[in-house]
Amino acid sequence: MWRSIFARFHQHVDQRMRLRPIHFVPHRWRLLPWARTRNCALLPLSLSRTINSQSSESDDTNAEPESDSTQKPILPVGEHDVAIIKDDVTVENDTLLLDSEKALQARNKSIQYKLRDKTRQFADFVWVTVKGGRGGDGCVAFFREKFIPKGPPSGGNGGRGGDVIFVTSANHTSLHSIPRTIRASDGESGKGHHKHGHAGKDIIVPVPLGTVIREVDPPTKTKRNDDEGEHHPEDEQTMLEKKRAALWVHYPRYEEANPLGSYFFEAEKMVEREQRYHRYLREKGADRKLFLDLSTPAEQHIVTKGGMGGKGNPHFLTSENRSPKFATRGQEGQVRYLTLELKTIADAGLVGLPNAGKSTFLTAVSNAHPKIAPYPFTTLNPFIGTIDYRDRFQLTVADIPGLIRGAHKNIGLGHSFLRHVERSKVFVYVIDLAGERPWDDWNILQEELEKYLPGLTKRPSLIVANKADITDVAKSNLPLFEESVKASTNYEDTIVVPVSAKYRKNILKVTTLLRQMVEKSC
Ligand SMILES: Nc1nc2c(ncn2[C@@H]2O[C@H](COP(=O)(O)OP(=O)(O)OP(=O)(O)O)[C@@H](O)[C@H]2O)c(=O)[nH]1
Ligand SMILES: [Mg+2]
Known part of the structure; x- marks a missing residue:
């Protein structure tokens, strides 16, 4: 009997879940991911025999099985392992059935894996660090x-x-190609003969x-355990030297003599004053975070x-100091x-x-x-299409991955993809009319x-009752x-149009209605 169940389950898995037949992967380590996604446990064959005999005994006597594992069907997979099918599989008339919602959840893992794929050509949310180029030295x-x-000073x-x-x-539809760190090029240093350095090249990032661009707080630095924070009196001198080294360029062999002179002291004061002013300007707008x-x-x-x-050095030329x-x-x-979030406009x-x-x-x-394709979650990225009308009027339509119950709890693909239709003027609900209970799908x-964004269901909408050809x-x-x-409350006047998208029946009615609605909402 188990052999026939196994054969049927095998066929079912093959058809519905598009997996390779399991007897091609006889090793335990290769079976493990399969078992995990199917919610099965792998047991050694010897143990399975014991359980099998126990279960057959319990079948004979019609007694309640003692252990938990004996309640579940056991399938031989490979040479040395068997799979015990857990709760999401029910046996009805000797047929193994996967509960559809649980199967979707099981599939969730493989979808999440696909979404994490680094070669994936789509991203709608990225964190980036953006740096302007450094100025060139005088x-x-x-x-x-x-x-x-x-001669007189002539440094550029x-x-x-x-x-x-x-x-x-308009040529970009995804954020995946945006580098995580963007840095513009540095300015060129000045040269003799009053030659000023070239400005660094601006970086133009197409998005x-x-x-939507939002500025976020810088990442917090992890504390180091050494005695970094302790105050050492001799540190002050080193810090001053470091500060000066970061700010000043000296004429060769004047590195030590310059800081001792009064002209340098005055120049340092002037530069500090300038810096303080720039810092004030920066801090003035610091609490206003960038939002675009x-x-x-x-x-x-x-x-x-x-x-x-x-x-x-000509900048520091004074009537007293003739050779700075x-x-x-x-x-x-x-x-x-920054965080960059793509909210497609359609x-x-x-x-x-x-x-x-x-x-x-x-x-x-x-x-x-x-x-x-005839399996769920074929679409993993949003797609934008343009409807061309005869009078050259154009209308954009966004297709997003499917939603399932509990999408707000990140089941299926979650409903983060709704951000791509969030800005749409009109919603088109596509319902499978040939499904078992289309009204449940609608609910x-x-x-x-509503859970994604309260009030979203109040937008003008149209219902496409698809697969009307069945x-x-x-x-x-x-x-x-x-x-x-x-x-339903917000949809008393919503029009339901029976359509067969596959055979392109009643499409014209939908496109005409869509145009009217979009024009009305403009
Ligand atoms: N008979 C019939 N089948 C249809 C019709 N429209 C779509 N299908 C079939 O339904 C299956 C799913 O179609 P998709 O367009 O991929 O469905 P989807 O909503 O985009 O699915 P996801 O991207 O997974 O969310 C395919 O096998 C289609 O051929 C229709 O009007 N009539
Ligand atoms: Mg699709």
């Missing part, structure tokens, strides 16, 4: 020519560091339309500015820690359960070609949308479904 030089052995200023600029681009919602094409914003270039032998170094560029958003036919519908109405969608079921379901829609 130069200490003096004009020299034949018969002019001691350093160039400023490059900025980081974010620009919206998709609908990107890039929703118009070719919109550009400077996100971090490059540091200022250092001043050459010092210049300043360039400043560090601005640093910002006129209409398709919302539905997995396998309802959203991608088929998008293919039928627009120029997009998302993957279509799940409403529930999940007439025997669809015909009986349609009136009941329409009744349940009319009974």
Whole structure:
């Protein structure tokens, strides 16, 4: 009997879950992931024989089984192992059935694995560190020519560091290509003969339309255990030296003599005053964190500015000091820690359960070609299609992965993908009319949308009752479904259009209604 059950289960797994037949993977270590996703336990064959005999005994006597494992069907898998099927499999008329929702949860793991895949070509949320370029150093030089052995100071200023600029681009639909650290190039140092350094090149980062940029707090540094925080009196001198080394460029062999002179002291005071002023300006706006919602094409914003270039030695020329032998170094560029979130902008958003036919519908109405397959979670990334009308009017439609009950608890793909339809003017609910209870699907969608963002169900919407070509079921379901829609609070006036996306029936009615709704909501 178990052999026949095994054969049927095998067939079922093959058909529904698209797994390789298990007897091709006889080793225990290869079976483990399989068992984990199927919610099975692996046991050595010897133990299984004992359990089998126990269970057969208990079957004979009709007595209550003693141990927990004896209650469950046992399948031989491979040469040395057997699988005990746990709670999500029920045996009915000698047939093993997987509970659909539990099967989806089991599939969840493999989907999460797919989503974590580093080669995946889609990301809608990233953390980035953005740094402006460092300014170039000023130069200490003096004009020299034949018969002019001691000319005036002629060191050029350093160039400023490059900025980081974010620009919206219609050619980009994902954030996956954005580097985690973006750094503009540094400015060039100044040279003799009053040659100023070149400014660093700005970095232009193209981001998709609908990107929301938020500044976040810098990551906290972990405390070191050494006696770093302790105060040493001799440290002050070292710190001052370090500070000076980071700020000043000296003429060769004047590194020690310069700090002792009064001109240097005055110059240092002047630079400190300037720095204090810049720090004040920075801190004034520091509590205002950067927030940008890039929703118009070719919109550009400077996100971090490059540091200022250092001043050459002519900058410190005074009536008293005719040959300043010092210049300043360039400043560090601005640093910002940002999160980038993509909230796709489309006129209409398709919302539905997995396998309802959203991608088929998008293919039928627009120029997009998302993957279509008869298993749940075929679509893992949002897809945007454009509907072209005869009078050149265009309308964009977003297809997102399917939602299931408990998506707000991150079951299935969660409902983070709803951010891609959150900005849609109109919602198109795609319901599988040939399903067992389409009104239940409808309730799940409403529930999940409300849990994602309260008030979302109040948006103008249209219901596409798909798979109407499966007439025997669809015909009986349609009136009941329409009744349940009319009974729900926010949808009394919502139109239900029976459609066959696969065979492109009644599509024109949907596109016409969609256009009317989008134009009305503008
Ligand atoms: N008979 C019939 N089958 C359809 C129709 N529309 C879609 N299907 C089938 O339903 C299955 C699922 O279609 P998809 O378009 O991939 O469904 P989906 O909602 O995008 O699914 P996910 O991306 O997994 O959320 C496919 O096998 C389609 O061929 C229809 O109008 N009639
Ligand atoms: Mg799809």
